[in-house]
Amino acid sequence: MAQANQLLPVRVQVDTLIYREDEPPEEIAVKASGFRKPSVKGLFLVYYEEEEEIGRTQNVVKLDETDKPVLRIVRSGGLSMQQTYVVNETTEGQYEVPWGQWLTTVKTEDIHFKNTQSQPTELLISYLLDIGGAGFAKYRVKITITEEEHEHD
Known part of the structure; x- marks a missing residue:
């Protein structure tokens, strides 16, 4: 069993x-x-993305399910x-890339967190942005x- 302060390597x-009005859905993987x-009480996840135009981005995802998600x-x-x-609820935030910065408004419809021992963990989010x-x-x-497979010595 992993200790609470231990970071486990994962694949994300x-x-x-x-979905935009009058356009086919855009898919990003x-x-x-x-x-x-x-x-x-939730999730703490850190992962990294590489994009040719903007370089490396660190993503920190924190979900607290203590009261409401x-x-x-x-x-x-x-x-x-x-x-x-x-x-x-409607919340405000910010979005910034090398060529500009914008304020964001999100209307969150649903957050669903599925965390079981036998399957990959899933976080589903539905919102208007x-x-x-x-x-x-x-x-x-x-x-x-998905947790990385651990090699045993």
Whole structure:
């Protein structure tokens, strides 16, 4: 059993569907490596992405299920973003890339966290996102976390 302060190596798959009015859905899939810290009240995950145009981005995902689910995602590096997600609430954040910075508004519809011993951990998020006043688009994000196989000496 992992200790609470131990970071476990994981593989991360992030699948995003974006629905904009009068356009076909946009699909984005990202595979990454990172670390997960065991938690009885939610999730703490750090993973890294590489993009040719903006470089390396660190993603920190914190889910606290103590009362009602509160999800906070902080991205830093080539892309910077800070956003908090609370079901049935509207929250503001920021999004920044080398060529600009925008305020974001999120209306969170659902957060579902599935954490079982026998299957990969899944975090499902459904929300409406407006970046810089461009209008809301619907996002459905699924983050799948699989522990790396441990080699035994």
